[in-house]
Amino acid sequence: AQSVTQPDIHITVSEGASLELRCNYSYGATPYLFWYVQSPGQGLQLLLKYFSGDTLVQGIKGFEAEFKRSQSSFNLRKPSVHWSDAAEYFCAVGEGSGGGADGLTFGKGTHLIIQP
Amino acid sequence: NAGVTQTPKFQVLKTGQSMTLQCAQDMNHEYMSWYRQDPGMGLRLIHYSVGAGITDQGEVPNGYNVSRSTTEDFPLRLLSAAPSQTSVYFCASSYFPPPGANVLTFGAGSRLTVL
Numbered sequence: 001a002q003s004v005t006q007p008d009i010h011i012t013v014s015e016g017a018s019l020e021l022r023c024n025y026s027y028g029a030t031p032y033l034f035w036y037v038q039s040p041g042q043g044l045q046l047l048l049k050y051f052s053g054d055t056l057v058q059g060i061k062g063f064e065a066e067f068k069r070s071q072s073s074f075n076l077r078k079p080s081v082h083w084s085d086a087a088e089y090f091c092a093v094g095e096g097s098g099g100g101a102d103g104l105t106f107g108k109g110t111h112l113i114i115q116p
Numbered sequence: 117n118a119g120v121t122q123t124p125k126f127q128v129l130k131t132g133q134s135m136t137l138q139c140a141q142d143m144n145h146e147y148m149s150w151y152r153q154d155p156g157m158g159l160r161l162i163h164y165s166v167g168a169g170i171t172d173q174g175e176v177p178n179g180y181n182v183s184r185s186t187t188e189d190f191p192l193r194l195l196s197a198a199p200s201q202t203s204v205y206f207c208a209s210s211y212f213p214p215p216g217a218n219v220l221t222f223g224a225g226s227r228l229t230v231l
Contacts, residue, residue: 004158009156032214034219036222041224041225042224042225043120043206043222043223043224043225044159044206044208044220044222045222046219046220049219090158090159092159094214103149103151103161103164103174103213103214104161104214104220106151106158106159106160107158108156108157108158109158
């Protein structure tokens, strides 16, 4: 069964500093990978996705992520964080075989705190 | 506004009571799903539907029922609420089942407390 690990439960970053959130997945075939962001009291918003092609994908709000098959990773990065980036971030994986009717598998989330 | 609408946003129940969480989307999405979000657990799939009249179980279906009589609506029913069902519930939809080239659109969530 597919699984997603986000090793960091909490991360604190100073405003203006760079950010990297880690995500490792376990899946045998070609994964479909996603990063979602959840602001307090809100639903989940898609930041970016990887299906195929260029392993470095650009998303909204200045985020990017790189798919590394050899490391089974899909880490999220941002060169300079803003206070408004404080939120919960979820990595998710889905089947690449076309049988994804059972939804996505989500990681447990990383809570990002921005220090002034 | 187009999107996924969930009601109510907040609900408090007593153990044993029943209730329905409503979910409606106006994007003509065929696929709809319910997730629950618990601290430290991420999101877990409860039930999903690939079209009107078709539903199936996800990872944590016990204690919940669903039906899909129209494309737009996908209500989640708790027949006899238990404290273990205290959670935040999210409805999500997409044109086709994930992942494919489809992206799930999430509602704002319904926070349920069972006393």
